[in-house]
Amino acid sequence: MDCSPFWLLASFIRMIIDFQRFLASERPGWNELERMLVRLEAEPNARMTLEELQRFHELYERAAASLAKLTTFSFEPETRQYLESLIARAYGEIHETREKRRRIFPLRWFLQTLPQAFRRNIRAFYLSLAITLAGCAFGGFATAFDPDSRQVTMPFGHDQLRPSERVKQEETAAVDRLTGRKSTFSAFLMTHNIQVSIFTLALGMTWGVGTILMLFYNGIALGAISFDYVADGQAKFLMGWLMPHGVIEIPAILIAGQAGLLLALALVRAGKRARVGTRLRGVSRDVVTLSFGFGLLLVWAGLVEAFLSQYHEPVVPYDAKIAFGAIELVLLCLYLGKSGR
Amino acid sequence: MKASALVIKTPEGIVFSQTLAGPVTRLFAWFIDLMSIGIIVSALGTVLGELRVISVDVTAAVLTLGYFAISIGYGIFLEWAWRGQTIGKRLLSLRVVDAEGMRLQFDQIVTRNLLRSVDMLPAFYLVGGVVCWLSRKCQRLGDIAANTIVIRTPRVTEPDLDQLLAGKFNSLRQYPHLAARLRQRVSPGEASTALQALIRRDEFEPAARVELFEQLAGHFRAKVDFPPEATDGIADEQYIRNVVDVVYRRVSAAAERRESVAPGASPG
Numbered sequence: 001m002d003c004s005p006f007w008l009l010a011s012f013i014r015m016i017i018d019f020q021r022f023l024a025s026e027r028p029g030w031n032e033l034e035r036m037l038v039r040l041e042a043e044p045n046a047r048m049t050l051e052e053l054q055r056f057h058e059l060y061e062r063a064a065a066s067l068a069k070l071t072t073f074s075f076e077p078e079t080r081q082y083l084e085s086l087i088a089r090a091y092g093e094i095h096e097t098r099e100k101r102r103r104i105f106p107l108r109w110f111l112q113t114l115p116q117a118f119r120r121n122i123r124a125f126y127l128s129l130a131i132t133l134a135g136c137a138f139g140g141f142a143t144a145f146d147p148d149s150r151q152v153t154m155p156f157g158h159d160q161l162r163p164s165e166r167v168k169q170e171e172t173a174a175v176d177r178l179t180g181r182k183s184t185f186s187a188f189l190m191t192h193n194i195q196v197s198i199f200t201l202a203l204g205m206t207w208g209v210g211t212i213l214m215l216f217y218n219g220i221a222l223g224a225i226s227f228d229y230v231a232d233g234q235a236k237f238l239m240g241w242l243m244p245h246g247v248i249e250i251p252a253i254l255i256a257g258q259a260g261l262l263l264a265l266a267l268v269r270a271g272k273r274a275r276v277g278t279r280l281r282g283v284s285r286d287v288v289t290l291s292f293g294f295g296l297l298l299v300w301a302g303l304v305e306a307f308l309s310q311y312h313e314p315v316v317p318y319d320a321k322i323a324f325g326a327i328e329l330v331l332l333c334l335y336l337g338k339s340g341r
Numbered sequence: 342m343k344a345s346a347l348v349i350k351t352p353e354g355i356v357f358s359q360t361l362a363g364p365v366t367r368l369f370a371w372f373i374d375l376m377s378i379g380i381i382v383s384a385l386g387t388v389l390g391e392l393r394v395i396s397v398d399v400t401a402a403v404l405t406l407g408y409f410a411i412s413i414g415y416g417i418f419l420e421w422a423w424r425g426q427t428i429g430k431r432l433l434s435l436r437v438v439d440a441e442g443m444r445l446q447f448d449q450i451v452t453r454n455l456l457r458s459v460d461m462l463p464a465f466y467l468v469g470g471v472v473c474w475l476s477r478k479c480q481r482l483g484d485i486a487a488n489t490i491v492i493r494t495p496r497v498t499e500p501d502l503d504q505l506l507a508g509k510f511n512s513l514r515q516y517p518h519l520a521a522r523l524r525q526r527v528s529p530g531e532a533s534t535a536l537q538a539l540i541r542r543d544e545f546e547p548a549a550r551v552e553l554f555e556q557l558a559g560h561f562r563a564k565v566d567f568p569p570e571a572t573d574g575i576a577d578e579q580y581i582r583n584v585v586d587v588v589y590r591r592v593s594a595a596a597e598r599r600e601s602v603a604p605g606a607s608p609g
Contacts, residue, residue, distance in 0.1 A: 041424060064355040080529065084357040085494075091351055092444040183402035191409040195458070198413075202459040205482045210459070263486055277440060277488045284487060288448040291455055 023079070026066045030086060033059040037089050060090040098281075109289075110296075112340035117289040118255065119336070121262055128257030131212055132250075135219020140227035142220070153224035163232040170237075170312045182306050190302030193249060197256035197294050201263070201287070208264025215257045222250070240318035243325025245305035251332060252297035259290040304328075347478060347490055349442040359442075359492040362435045364473040367491055368466065373429030378415050382408050416454040421447055430491070440478060440490045449487040456483030512571040513583045520587045523565045532588045535561065535581050542578070554578040 036056050040046060048056060067083045118125065142149040150159040161169075178185055196214075203210025229238035266279035274282075308321065346358040385407045392400045419427040425437035425445050437453070439445050460469025460481045469481035478490050513520055535557055542550060558577035561584045572580065 061353065064351065064353045067355055067357070087351070087355060088349070088357050088359060088442060091349070091357075091442050092439065095352070095442075096444045098443070098446060181398050181401075183396075183398045184405065187402035187405040191405055194409070198455050199458045202456045202482075205456060205459060205486055276485075280486055281488050284446075284448045284452050287486075288451045288455075291451070 022066075022069065026062070029059050029062050030066070030083065033063055033090060034086060037086070037093070040093055041089075056090075057094065060087070060094055063087055063090065109292075113289055114293045115336050115339040117286045118258075118293065121258060121283075121286055121290070124261040124265065125254060125258040127261055128215055128254045131215040131257065132219040132222070132254060135216040136223030136226070137219075138216075139220035139223030139225075143224045143227045144231070150224065150228065153220050154228070155221055158225055158228075163229040163234040163237070167234050167237045167312075171314070176311075178306065178310055186302045186306030189305050190299050193252070193298045193302065194295050197253055197298060198291070200253065200256040201260040201291055204260030204263030205267070206264075207267050208261055211257055211260030211264060214260075215253075218253060236318050236322075237312065239325070240312065240316075240321040241309060244321050244328070245301045245309045247325045247329040248297050248304065248332065249301035251336075252294040252301060255290050255294040255297070259287045259294075262287055262290075347440070347442075347492070359438065359490070361479045362491040362493050363479060364470045366433055366435065366493070367473070368470065370427070370429035370433045370435055371466065373432055374415065374427050377428045378412055381411055381415070385411070413454070416457070417451055420445075420450045420454070425450075434494050435491050436494045437489050437491055440480070440484075440488045445489065449489050453483035453487035453489050456481075456486050459483075511583045511586045512575065513567060513587050515571060516567060519565050519567055519571075523561075523584065523587055526564045527561070527584070527588050531560075532585070535585050536589065539578075539581060539585055551577075554581055557581050 033056070036052075036059070040048075063083060064087055067080065067087055070080050070083060139153050142153050200211055200214040203214060226238060229235060262283045263280065266283045267276060269279060308316065308324070312318070346360050348356060348358045350356050386404060389400050389404050389407070392403075416427055420437055423431065426435070430436060437445060437450070439449065457469075460466055460472070460483050462468045466481070469483070472485070473479050473481045476485070478484075480490060484490060513523070538553060538557055542554075545553060554577040558580045561581065562572070575583070
């Protein structure tokens with residue numbers, strides 16, 4: 001092989017000339033690819049024709065080849081950086097296999113997407129339900145065997161008064177204590193419950209430990225209060241008070257737990273057949289669908305709790321409230337179990 | 342070991358990298374976002390304040406819901422509309438992207454924003470910050486769940502070399518084979534350092550400026566040995582200008598040949 005100084009000089013000069021030619025011939029293709037990317041990014045719903053797709057793929061491959069060639073020209077950092085960013089953007093468009101989410105149809109989402117996502121992950125829901133029921137049982141037993149535990153098992157306020165005393169107060173109240181602040185109370189309930197539910201979901205990233213604790217704790221409070229009212233002979237009041245909003249609110253929190261447990265299961269099962277990122281990616285869409293679902297349910301529950309649940313006999317008959325709650329529960333079960341099949 | 346860049350190898354065998362944003366930069370971006378949320382909420386409060394004459398209760402309820410929707414929806418809406426950026430991220434040139442280089446999905450944006458409630462614990466994103474610090478890809482819990490990363494996207498602009506190099510005669514170009522060798526031997530990092538030194542030359546103290554360019558010139562002189570006629574009488578800073586000119590400026594081969602035979606040109 002000729003390694004004379006003249007040969008080296010000639011090869012260097014050839015390289016410069018080659019580079020100028022290379023830039024002149026490739027730059028129009030890079031510019032075209034960039035224009036296509038800008039259009040794709042600006043219009044996420046746009047669809048390319050087969051010819052456009054083929055052209056896009058060809059331009060991407062040419063740009064990738066250019067980048068490979070450019071690594072031999074170490075003196076061109078800006079061009080290389082530009083090409084790297086171009087290929088990074090095109091790479092995402094070319095190799096993405098997940099379905100592109102097009103326009104959102106709220107009715108279709110409500111009637112199909114949400115109930116289907118719920119049913120697809122029904123085992124996580126059953127697990128969420130079982131944890132809550134275990135908490136209920138624990139709360140009930142704790143109140144039965146150690147009445148002093150009311151101070152720690154019940155939310156503040158409920159431990160201050162016997163159920164029968166509270167029922168008497170509510171039924172003989174001369175004025176509506178929510179007058180002038182029903183909407184504010186309703187908004188507070190919605191935002192508070194949604195925050196708690198999001199927190200329950202997010203704690204799934206603690207390998208589910210946080211989600212399980214939240215569900216169990218909610219179950220304890222529910223079980224303790226329920227046992228307290230039933231033991232004091234106030235079962236009908238309890239059902240009239242809790243059912244109108246509770247049949248929606250409690251399933252909503254269970255769904256938040258279901259979403260949190262999906263995250264946890266993706267973490268726990270990682271490594272068996274897929275990496276953690278792949279597993280989390282697999283459940284991500286359902287987690288988001290379920291989170292919008294529980295948000296929607298909690299908005300309804302907040303309205304019902306402020307405008308109906310807080311009113312008792314003689315203003316609203318208990319039978320009517322219980323019937324209302326029962327109808328809601330049946331509709332919810334039908335919706336989640338049958339809709340979109 | 343913690344990586345400062347995410348390197349992705351495509352099936353075509355091409356490798357490209359994305360610079361990861363650190364937790365401190367992200368915290369600053371969050372402060373800006375927090376202030377932005379505060380401004381939006383106070384603007385909402387001012388607008389809704391006018392409705393108090395109609396109903397104080399409804400106004401308070403709308404304000405409560407509005408604050409909640411803005412605090413939750415701010416990140417989701419902006420990251421979706423601006424392809425992974427919020428006001429804070431945009432100002433600090435940060436962007437949320439898919440951790441595997443794919444297209445960022447709406448579900449990923451929602452997931453990473455919903456999980457803020459855990460990352461924020463117990464205060465000031467302590468959990469998120471610690472996880473981010475320990476994570477190889479600098480991800481907080483929300484990023485891990487959503488399979489996203491936050492990268493730095495400094496604006497790549499072509500430097501205004503005509504203004505910087507002031508159109509002076511470059512004695513190094515008289516030797517095209519040595520200029521080509523210089524181009525080949527200078528790495529992108531070295532080229533960028535020389536360029537940055539020239540761009541920011543007026544920010545240095547006079548003594549530091551002299552010392553910096555002396556060191557840089559010594560470094561680049563060792564790369565290629567130009568004949569004394571090309572380098573004698575040139576100040577170190579001018580030598581670096583010439584190097585940057587050779588490395589960055591695209592002069593056509595014909596122009597380079599013309600320059601190399603230019604008669605009576607004094608070195609500069």
